[in-house]
Amino acid sequence: MGLAGDKITIHGGRPLSGRIELKGAKNLVTKAMVAAILGETPSVLRDVPDISDVRVVRGLLDVHGVKVTSTEEGVLMLDPSNVESAHMADIDAHAGSSRIPILFCGPLLHRLGEAFIPDLGGCRIGDRPIDYHLEVLRQFGAVVEKQPSGIRMSAPNGLKGTKVHLPYPSVGATEQVLLTAVRAEGITELRGAAIEPEIMDLINILQKMGAIITVDTDRVIRIEGVDRLEGYSHTALFDRNEAASWAAAALATEGDIFVGGARQGEMLTFLNVYRKVGGKFDIHDDGIRFYHPGTELNPVIIETDVHPGFMTDWQQPLVVALTKARGVSIVHETVYEQRFGFVDALVEMGATIQVHKECLGGQACRFGQRNFNHSAVISGPTKLHGADIVVPDLRGGFSHLIAALSAEGTSTVSNVGIISRGYEKFITKLEQLGADFVLEG
């Protein structure tokens, strides 16, 4: 995935220390790029990170006739004026690369009256069905037909506003509703919406384009469809998941990292947990400094949840730091049923972590009484030692990196290309922070 050799040999035990800069959030930027299809004029998006998920969406937009150009680092100009005449011949080449294609449905149905969505990719951390997406699109009036390599859709009678109640506040399904409802005829009411900061920033973008969207209390969003949207000019929200990852790296390696661009507001929940673990942070106007306290870390009991809860994507890097805390920590993963695959490698490196099918440490979740190892018990402190490990997914991969960086001895971490799905220039950042490693190949 664009990284020579896809393998890093890491000599661990050196604290990561220094300053790195964040760009826009992977989980906003990719959706903002899709939103550009809805505009009648070009859009400009700033703070776009150089990550492979952005490249995948850029390829998909290209196939659909959206001209994406960049004359300045981190700035994309997205011109949708040729969407109607695009040929879409290469659409299958993008199958399986990311989860974003499903969000092309609403915008393409509005512009073309039809859409073909290839099979989805993204991290394999659970089944990740798209039933809510398809149901929502049907409610708007789309005809959905499953085909061997994807889904074909049409809207013979156009798309009409509707009342939607999501069974679970899914981020993607909420975005599906937003991107479809803004140009649908009439009013859409969405209950049970996800309200992650990245969704709020997508709403900012859609409002800039001319949409009318009201966010009420209790997860209710109302959208009044409009006839025409313009392009937008927007600077993307910072990547709070990357910020949390580097914060965890500072703790795990006993280091001190200034994360430029990180902001307090979107990270309140993370910062509370960080403080309880014993991590130190100083909030500045231009970023947040995260550092190890120099004393023992504390165990915590956390439950991942939808916003404003503890984000599931923060869990994997933090677990590495928890292997260094004195006592028993519990992480109950309630968003994805299979997000603890990465702990096998940590156990091989000397961590004491057990995974359980029961809902531990919190309330019963959707995955209780089923066959999913979705609670982890971490006993510490343990010293990690080097090992040969293989990255399983994006956040699991970052956690493997920081485990190897904090371990005694040498580790070989393979399949690190996956990490560039969501971490811009992570090799350069590791160099800036003084990591001791050799990139193979």
Ligand SMILES: CC(=O)N[C@H]1[C@@H](OP(=O)(O)OP(=O)(O)OC[C@H]2O[C@@H](n3ccc(=O)[nH]c3=O)[C@H](O)[C@@H]2O)O[C@H](CO)[C@@H](O)[C@@H]1O
């Ligand atoms: C590109 C992107 O933004 N990815 C983020 C997005 O993923 P994504 O949008 O895929 O995650 P969702 O919020 O939709 O998924 C949450 C839960 O809902 C379930 N579900 C979802 C849709 C559906 O049709 N049916 C269904 O059952 C999923 O299996 C999962 O158990 O939100 C997740 C939760 O914050 C984050 O971990 C991901 O980093």
Ligand SMILES: C=C(OP(=O)(O)O)C(=O)O
């Ligand atoms: C699960 C993640 O991403 P995606 O939905 O793109 O697979 C993630 O960012 O941790």
